[in-house]
Amino acid sequence: FLPGIQVDPARLSYPFSTSSWVLGTASFLVSTKLKLKPWKNLPKIPKHCRWEFRSLPIRVARHLSKKPALAATMVSLPTTWLYQDRGLRITISPHRVRKPGLPSLFPSGVCAIRSRKQPRLLHRIRCENEDEDEGIEHVYVERPPYHSYFDSTSGQLEPASGARASIPGEDCWPEGTSDRVRAARAPAPAGAISAGSSSNGQNPGSRRRKHRASATGPRSSDAIIEVKDLGNVAAEETIVEEETAEEPRDESSEYVIYQMEPEVEEETGFALDKKLGRPHPFIDPKVKKPIEGTLPEEELWWNWKKPEEEQWSRWQRRKPDVETVFLKAMAENGEVKLYGETPSLTETALYRARKHLYKEERLRLEQEKLERIGPMAYYSEWVKAWQRDTSREAVEKHFQETGQDETMQLMEMFSYQTDREYRIMMGTDIRIKRDPLAMRLKEDQIKQIWGGDPVYPTINYKQDPNEIIDYRGPDFHEPTPNMVAYLKEHGKLISRHELEQTLAKEKTEQVELTDMDDAMARAVDIGENDEEEETSDVEEEDEDSKLPRNWSVLKTAPELRKSKPKAKKEGAMNLDEAIDDSENLTDFLMDFEEE
């Protein structure tokens, strides 16, 4: 009897059916009799199961007859006795088993296994069917370290795998759960596949009993049929899909079918590259379609059209930058002259470049001066109390006399420096105005640059001194007007021949001048008559020269010169006018706030 009973712990652990308990008991006893180490993780057998051991054989037989597949896993015939528990394998070598087999180990009553279908006493139980077994692959997954545990919540041994806690009764289910369970348990409609097919609403009542007989035969052959048939096919397909999706549950689905080998999909080209993260085009080249109606680059360059410059929102205005505002302020202050009311892009760029260059130049000069006269002489400017000679020779001489090098001498000199001198030298004397214009900026200009709050600037909060402003506007691509013709026409640009002529004339004139007005040439112009001369000159000049620049758009397009009179009325506008005046609602509101 039971030369090898192999108890699957997973089977045993849940559900706690009586028969599986008994089987567990059997294996326990068997292992004890065989002086083997009893199965370590066998759960404690409840008392009420003990007495059932007497009826073990029949129950086992019933159990096995009911579930042959289970029997195949639970009972195995070969004399080598294996059972798996966390990789522990206990093997009984065949020579330990006596010749007639194991039955002699047991009292005969226990050993008899009867099944109802085969009432004869089986000498040898063959519970495993190799033929059936072929389809089933026994996979031993690693067992959990324990298979039941004492649940403090329920106060009972609970299976460690599967459903951990027992599902509470239906009374305790949350609202709606029983409905869903009932709906899920409702048997799927079982029945033959219907003969008819949907008419898609064209022919109501077509699948009733009266028509059912005719539905199997060929359908009516009208002219509309084509459309109808298409619809029929579609409907049939959908129904078939739904049927396959909602198939009644398979009763024999006790086995989990593992997918051992992942399906390998062969991917090539773009998909593979994308999957592996190799460089690949952004769009799948197979899918990619060229955008139609575009020009090649060369054509595009010449056919570029300037977009309309309509400013329809205040947000389209240029970002207020420091340079523009400063330049405008300088122009108002009279330091520079601007062509227009607001500095143009070019002017701003020029201003910025000049500012940078001047600064560089100043610094360079200072550095040169420092190097030229030496640090003692350079810094003695800020030490009034240092009256000694600071020339290089004197410094060197002092070094030879006392052994103090230049640094020591500098330190000594600075010890005579007053606080005030120090502050002036470091540029931290607040009484000295460093940049009067910046201090004199009007409030609206300050607001333009930094917003209302100097501490937490609302605009230009990234005050990057090295920020390079992108002045390219929408007309960046606009071809520059051909200036050569213009300059030639106005005599600003002359040919070599003309230049020579002019030069020749100038030479002769110069000779005359030097001869005639030597005294005048040597005289110092004290500037008495400057203004008068200039004004007279200006008056004499034609309108073109009033323009402050030598060449400008206004010269080529004189119609621009007469600027439109500002439409803005003085005084208060009424509401309608104000709305008409501003281009859109945002502008109106912002203007409204201003005024």
Add this chain to the structure above:
Amino acid sequence: MASSVPFHHLACCFSVSQQEKECFQQQLWRTTRARYSSSRIRATQQAVKASSVEVPAFPLFQPSQLEEAASEQLEPADPDFYKIGYVRSMRAYGIEFKEGPDGFGVYASKDVQPLRRPRMIMEIPLELMLTVSKKHPWMFFPDIIPVGHPIFDIINSTNPETDWDLRLACLLLYSFDCKDNFWQLYGDFLPSKEECTNLLLATEDDLLELQDEDLASAMRKQQSRAFEFWEKNWHSGVPLKIKRLAREPERFFWALGIAQSRCINIQMRVGALVQDANMLVPYADMLNHSPEPNCFFHWRFKDRMLEVMINAGQEIRKGEEMTVNYMPQQKNNMFMERYGFSSPVNPWDEIQFSGNARIHLDSFLSIFNISGLADEYYHNDELSGSEGSFVDGAVLAAARTLPTWSDGDLPPVPSSERRAFKELQEECRQMLAKYPTTSEQDQKMLDSMSEPRRTLEAAIKYRLHRKLFIKKVIQALDMYQDRLLF
């Protein structure tokens, strides 16, 4: 085991009493079947209802003489019928849909023990229905009508007070044209034009066959109304997407008939919105009518489903038909007008008596063992022995419609009472004589016609049922005379 023994005894007691009851009911049933084959006894716990009208839904009109044959002819519906709903999470529990020669019906597939709480047999999700709100802003759940579709203008042009059926018919026609709409599938199981008994599809001859001028003129009005609506909205100039919904008026009539006969009015709650709606509910509309129904509708708010539930405490036997009450307390002509069926045993039918003869109400009721208040008369079968089989819905109707008097404990005076029911009987006979045909002739006409038009059949049955009802009243008066003890 110790506790189960008394329980077993109890169960035995129960089963014995059940068996007795069953025997009795079997007998009752047989006798009833012999006389009025359409009446059916229900095994309810309290009182076996006097009779229920075996009136099918409007396409499903089961002639009384054919009923035995019909119950044999019942066969399970096309498997797709339930399948198409099942995959859309409609569920039916313990019932099956069967199809007879006259249409669909819903039958219990197992016994149902009486329960304290109503038991659900069907649940139909809102997504499968077609609904229009009853009042003005028109709301559709599920909202299948796209914004700006001309069908909405048509729906909007209807009279909000009266034209609910036109709106629903438009919606139904539109759903047939809607791609992937459930009703495209379900429509195949609706009765076709030829199977409809609705009098909208009746010809003038059929209306004359009704032998009821009021009803005929009402139906003519209905027909002209429907035709005017069709002409107005389906004229030649309408866009194709409207025109193809109902190219010929018959299709619109059909849709209107479907809408009238299958509409369920129920207050539904969707989200926070509570609204009265006219709904076309698939599967639930296959339930047939009975004045003593065993089912009712219930709107389940939380997942927007319509539930069909068995009345609490109702016992259902396997194979019994599940029924609902279409319209409470309505006469046959109302059923005929809206649903296209009539019944000889409608307990709410009426006869207009012109004379001033009156019979004693309490005597009449006690003779026929009718209990309950006037609105809820029922036949008390515990009082009547084996002869309760005579009483059916028609007698209940007679108790309601006969002119009666009742004055405290005052007993009836024999002479005046005799005179009264003589007069009443006479009046009934005159009514019968006024009809151009007798009930036997009608019956013959029905039997002789092979493959009659449904509407014609329904019209003849209507007048037949009227005559049967009057005859039954005469019989009841006879029996009253016999049994009245002074």
